[in-house]
Every structure is written in structure tokens, then in C-alpha cells.
Amino acid sequence: MMKDYIIKDINLAEAGKQRIEWARRHMPVLQKIKEQFESEKPLEGVNVVACLHVTVETANLIYTLKAGGANIALTASNPLSTQDDVAAALASGGIKTFAIKGENEKQYYECLEEALKIKPHVTLDDGADTIALVHSKHQELIKDIKGGCEETTTGVIRLRAMATDGALKYPVIAVNDAETKMMFDNRYGTGQSTIHGIMNATNILFAGKTIVVAGYGWCGRGVASRARGLGGNVVVVEVEPRKALEAVMDGFRVMPMMEAAKIGDLFITVTGDISVIRKEHFQAMKDQAIVCNSGHFNVEIDIPQLTKLSKEVNQIKNDVQEYVMQDDRRIYLLAEGRLVNLASAFGHPPEVMDMSFANQALAVRYINEKGRTLKNQVYRVPAEIDSRVAKLKLEAMGIEIETLTEEQDKYLHSWTLGT
Numbered sequence: 008m009m010k011d012y013i014i015k016d017i018n019l020a021e022a023g024k025q026r027i028e029w030a031r032r033h034m035p036v037l038q039k040i041k042e043q044f045e046s047e048k049p050l051e052g053v054n055v056v057a058c059l060h061v062t063v064e065t066a067n068l069i070y071t072l073k074a075g076g077a078n079i080a081l082t083a084s085n086p087l088s089t090q091d092d093v094a095a096a097l098a099s100g101g102i103k104t105f106a107i108k109g110e111n112e113k114q115y116y117e118c119l120e121e122a123l124k125i126k127p128h129v130t131l132d133d134g135a136d137t138i139a140l141v142h143s144k145h146q147e148l149i150k151d152i153k154g155g156c157e158e159t160t161t162g163v164i165r166l167r168a169m170a171t172d173g174a175l176k177y178p179v180i181a182v183n184d185a186e187t188k189m190m191f192d193n194r195y196g197t198g199q200s201t202i203h204g205i206m207n208a209t210n211i212l213f214a215g216k217t218i219v220v221a222g223y224g225w226c227g228r229g230v231a232s233r234a235r236g237l238g239g240n241v242v243v244v245e246v247e248p249r250k251a252l253e254a255v256m257d258g259f260r261v262m263p264m265m266e267a268a269k270i271g272d273l274f275i276t277v278t279g280d281i282s283v284i285r286k287e288h289f290q291a292m293k294d295q296a297i298v299c300n301s302g303h304f305n306v307e308i309d310i311p312q313l314t315k316l317s318k319e320v321n322q323i324k325n326d327v328q329e330y331v332m333q334d335d336r337r338i339y340l341l342a343e344g345r346l347v348n349l350a351s352a353f354g355h356p357p358e359v360m361d362m363s364f365a366n367q368a369l370a371v372r373y374i375n376e377k378g379r380t381l382k383n384q385v386y387r388v389p390a391e392i393d394s395r396v397a398k399l400k401l402e403a404m405g406i407e408i409e410t411l412t413e414e415q416d417k418y419l420h421s422w423t424l425g426t
């Protein structure tokens with residue numbers, strides 16, 4: 008039989024409820040969708056497994072899906088990102104919740120297994136762990152699954168690789184790739200929350216530091232711009248020539264990691280790739296360099312190598328580990344190399360998660376209605392949904408925008424009008 012919850016402490020529920028309500032007030036688009044779901048019940052009887060960071064913002068998404076009639080099992084998408092008071096609030100409100108901050112990998116998968124007992128019709132992922140588990144160990148569930156939604160860049164990359172190999176057995180919407188998600192959540196959300204996490208863990212001054220940002224996608228752009236805003240000398244490390252060029256013209260110094268390793272005070276990885284900071288880089292780093300990651304998985308910093316190079320590892324304080332090298336240089340690792348913005352802070356602010364989760368909610372509705380007509384591929388969020396989310400956000404912010412005149416509209420659609 009399926010458990011009701013696996014959480015840290017149900018007595019934390021009241022604190023969680025207050026914070027969820029605070030976030031709700033900053034998520035007006037999701038609220039609008041919730042009201043619509045309440046009256047239309049588009050998800051009546053739909054079983055959803057949501058493998059997401061268990062935060063106040065996620066709680067509001069869960070309540071929106073519930074308002075639409077869905078039965079939900081929520082499990083964490085990272086062992087360190089759960090907010091235990093939120094898990095308690097959800098569990099006390101009857102949502103099947105399986106997440107404890109600090110759970111180990113075994114417990115993480117036990118929670119995911121428990122959530123799968125709901126027998127999902129739709130899966131919601133942040134990092135594709137549910138889809139990976141369903142495809143590897145629980146293929147018997149696939150026949151009832153209409154589709155999935157994926158929240159993050161890393162998950163979308165994983166799923167596209169599965170689709171290319173012909174291994175993907177149900178359609179997935181890449182919520183990450185919606186413009187109203189990527190341009191705001193990835194850039195302003197990751198930008199702000201990453202800096203917040205580093206400050207919480209270390210309280211270092213950014214002004215005057217050399218800050219190395221690895222990766223110049225939307226997340227890297229956001230982190231680099233916020234680090235510069237605080238007075239940091241930002242160096243960008245990027246492998247893709249167009250993005251590297253963009254970083255140069257945005258005014259950042261661009262160089263290979265081997266060069267950056269020698270001058271950086273603080274290193275932040277946001278690439279989605281493995282071993283971005285590795286043995287030769289640790290060997291070149293200055294004493295007291297700080298390394299952290301805001302990419303989805305804890306693979307961007309080669310922690311096994313860092314451990315091998317060290318004669319001693321000390322837990323200095325919450326989320327700060329000191330690696331003492333053979334030559335007595337000290338390198339500090341934050342949040343065990345897991346996403347520092349969620350492990351050491353609250354994750355992205357509700358104002359951006361409002362749009363990300365509005366896309367999620369509408370994508371769940373879409374996949375529930377259309378999933379059976381789609382191929383086993385990764386799809387973009389339909390443009391109407393993306394643009395509706397932007398319109399609702401502007402409306403909620405009280406911002407009116409210009410409209411085309413009939414003449415302008417005609418001009419844009421004609422090819423006969425030229426010089």
C-alpha cells in the first residue's frame with residue numbers, strides 16, 4: 008500500500024503554510040490558472056507524479072494541479088533542495104509527499120519509488136529522474152502514461168538524447184524551453200538565487216573578487232550579470248563560440264578554465280556538463296578559492312578528484328567544506344557541489360517561478376488532453392501557452408503594451424510593399 012508521506016516532521020506544517028501563502032501572493036499568473044482549473048476541473052482523476060524541488064513555489068503548483076482535480080504524489084528532485092516545512096504543510100493537507108532535506112541517494116530513490124505507486128498518467132520532472140526510473144525499472148507503468156513535462160535544461164538534454172536513441176516511450180513537453188520560463192527563471196532566477204546561496208553559505212564580499220562563471224547559457228548570463236552588479240570582476244568560461252562571443256561583447260573577460268583557475272577567488276558552474284572543474288584546475292587554484300555549482304547535478308565539480316588531492320576534509324560550517332591540499336592550500340566547496348541556490352538558499356523567487364509553473368500547469372493540461380495524439384518525442388510548449396503566460400504576467404504587473412494598427416499588421420504580412 009502507498010504511504011501518505013515520508014517527511015521530516017509534520018509539526019513544521021504551520022510554518023510551511025505561512026510561507027506558501029506568502030509565495031502565493033507573488034504568483035498571480037498561477038493563481039489565475041488555479042481559479043480556471045477550479046471551475047473547469049480539467050485534470051479530474053488524473054494521477055500525477057511530480058519530482059520537483061519541494062519549495063513554497065512548488066507547493067503552489069501542486070495546489071493548482073489539485074484544484075484541477077489531479078491526484079498528486081510529490082517527491083524531491085534533489086536530496087538537498089527540500090524545504091521540510093513545505094513538505095509538512097503539503098502532507099498535512101493530504102498531498103502525498105515524499106521528501107526530506109539531506110536524504111541520501113538510497114532514500115531519494117525510495118521516495119521516488121513510493122511516489123510511483125500512484126500509477127501516474129502524467130509525470131512532472133526537474134532533471135528527468137522519474138522518466139529515467141520509469142523507463143529503466145518500471146516499464147509496466149508506461150502503458151498508462153499519456154506524457155510528461157520537464158522543467159530544467161539538464162532534463163531536456165537527457166530526454167532529447169533518449170528520443171534520439173528511440174528510447175523515449177512517451178511524449179514530453181520541454182517546459183524549460185518556453186520563453187516565459189527560460190528567459191526569466193533561468194536568467195533572473197538562477198542569477199539572484201545563486202548569489203543568495205553563496206552569500207548565505209559564506210557571507211563573502213563580492214566586490215573586488217574575481218568570480219569565474221562557467222557556462223554562458225541563460226543561467227550563466229544571469230549569474231555573471233548579478234555577480235558583476237555586486238562589484239565582482241567576472242570571468243566567463245564557455246565552450247560554444249557564439250555564447251563566448253556574446254560574453255565578450257557583454258563586457259566579460261573570456262578564457263579557458265585552465266587560465267581562469269589561476270586567478271579566480273570564487274568559481275560557479277552552470278554548464279549542465281560533467282567535470283568542468285577538475286584535477287588540473289584544483290592544482291592551479293589559489294589558496295582559499297571557493298567552488299560551487301548551480302547546475303542541476305553535482306557532477307560539474309569533480310569532487311572525487313578534489314577528495315583525492317586533499318590530505319584533510321573539514322566541515323567548516325553549514326554547507327561549507329574545506330579541502331586541505333597536500334601543499335596546504337585550502338579549497339572550499341559549497342553545498343557538496345549540489346545546486347547552491349536551492350541547498351543554501353530558497354531557490355528562485357516566486358515572481359519567476361510564477362511563469363515557470365504557469366507553463367507547467369498548462370503543459371500538464373495539454374499533455375493530458377493531447378498526449379495520446381503525440382509521438383514519443385520532446386515537444387516545445389505550444390506558442391499560445393507561452394504567449395498567454397506572458398500576457399497574464401504583464402496584466403498582473405499592471406503593464407499595458409502597444410498594439411499594431413491595421414496598417415502595421417498588414418505591412419508585416421505582405422511581401423509586395425518594398426522600397
Ligand code: ADE
Pocket residue numbers: 059060061062063064065196349353354355356360
Ligand atoms: N528551481 C529553482 N528554484 C526553484 C523554486 N524556488 N522552486 C522550485 N523549483 C525551483
